[in-house]
Amino acid sequence: MTDVDLFEAEAEALERANTVLASGTQELTRYRAALEELVQNYGQLMRQSRRLISRSDRTERELNQLNSRLKQLSDELEYKARHDNLTGALNRGAVFESAHRILEKSAMSVIVLDIDFFKRINDEFGHPTGDAVIRELVNRLRVALGDVGLIGRVGGEEFSILLAGMALDEAVVLAEHIRQAISGELFPCLPSRPVTSSFGVSWSVAGGDFEDAYARADEALYQAKRGGRNRVEREAA
Numbered sequence: 001m002t003d004v005d006l007f008e009a010e011a012e013a014l015e016r017a018n019t020v021l022a023s024g025t026q027e028l029t030r031y032r033a034a035l036e037e038l039v040q041n042y043g044q045l046m047r048q049s050r051r052l053i054s055r056s057d058r059t060e061r062e063l064n065q066l067n068s069r070l071k072q073l074s075d076e077l078e079y080k081a082r083h084d085n086l087t088g089a090l091n092r093g094a095v096f097e098s099a100h101r102i103l104e105k106s107a108m109s110v111i112v113l114d115i116d117f118f119k120r121i122n123d124e125f126g127h128p129t130g131d132a133v134i135r136e137l138v139n140r141l142r143v144a145l146g147d148v149g150l151i152g153r154v155g156g157e158e159f160s161i162l163l164a165g166m167a168l169d170e171a172v173v174l175a176e177h178i179r180q181a182i183s184g185e186l187f188p189c190l191p192s193r194p195v196t197s198s199f200g201v202s203w204s205v206a207g208g209d210f211e212d213a214y215a216r217a218d219e220a221l222y223q224a225k226r227g228g229r230n231r232v233e234r235e236a237a
Contacts, residue, residue, distance in 0.1 A: 084153040086131055087138040095152030095160055099210040102164045109171035109203045110210075111149075111161040112217040113178070116196045116229040118157040125190065130157075132189035137182060137197070144181040148174075160214070168203035168234060175199040175232045183230055196230035203235070 082094035090098065102108050115121070115137060122130040134157065141151050141159070150162040163171050183196045200220030204213035216235040224233040
């Protein structure tokens with residue numbers, strides 16, 4: 001395929017002007033004609049150059065906008081792949097991934113909790129109210145934790161909190177603080193009855209197995225359930 005010369009006419013005009021100059025002629029008419037043609041084509045060249053530059057700038061802006069949108073979509077997809085749609089907390093897969101990453105570097109405490117009698121809430125008040133209760137509970141977790149820990153939703157009404165580098169005793173105290181933050185004030189979305197949660201807490205050394213730590217916290221949670229709910233239990237010694 002032959003390349004198209006966008007400035008062929010201008011190049012020919014320049015060549016003719018050079019020919020006139022090289023001929024050494026003293027004929028003013030030929031000089032004037034060559035100069036006029038050169039000026040005309042130079043003006044056209046400038047206009048075409050401006051159009052090309054403008055088109056290039058526009059194309060660059062459009063490409064930048066497209067790249068920005070693609071980056072935004074990529075970030076949104078990555079966020080949705082790791083977070084629970086209802087609450088914005090980490091989903092189960094992201095919880096386990098994050099826990100494994102933490103345990104590669106440090107010890108970690110794990111708090112597992114769920115909402116007491118949640119099925120009754122759904123049955124008596126409907127699933128929209130149940131969803132609102134879950135959202136409010138996660139909001140209270142965030143407030144109680146501040147900038148400490150990672151919150152995950154690992155089941156319908158079951159949640160976990162990963163606490164990198166935190167000792168077991170400190171995590172138990174924190175779990176009790178969270179329990180009181182949940183039960184101490186009625187939820188605006190369910191003002192007719194209190195919402196409570198039960199907690200299990202475990203601890204793992206750096207390099208430990210998260211599945212084992214989670215199982216120990218889960219067993220402590222069921223011990224809290226068997227002990228009457230709305231309480232915190234730690235892993236068995």
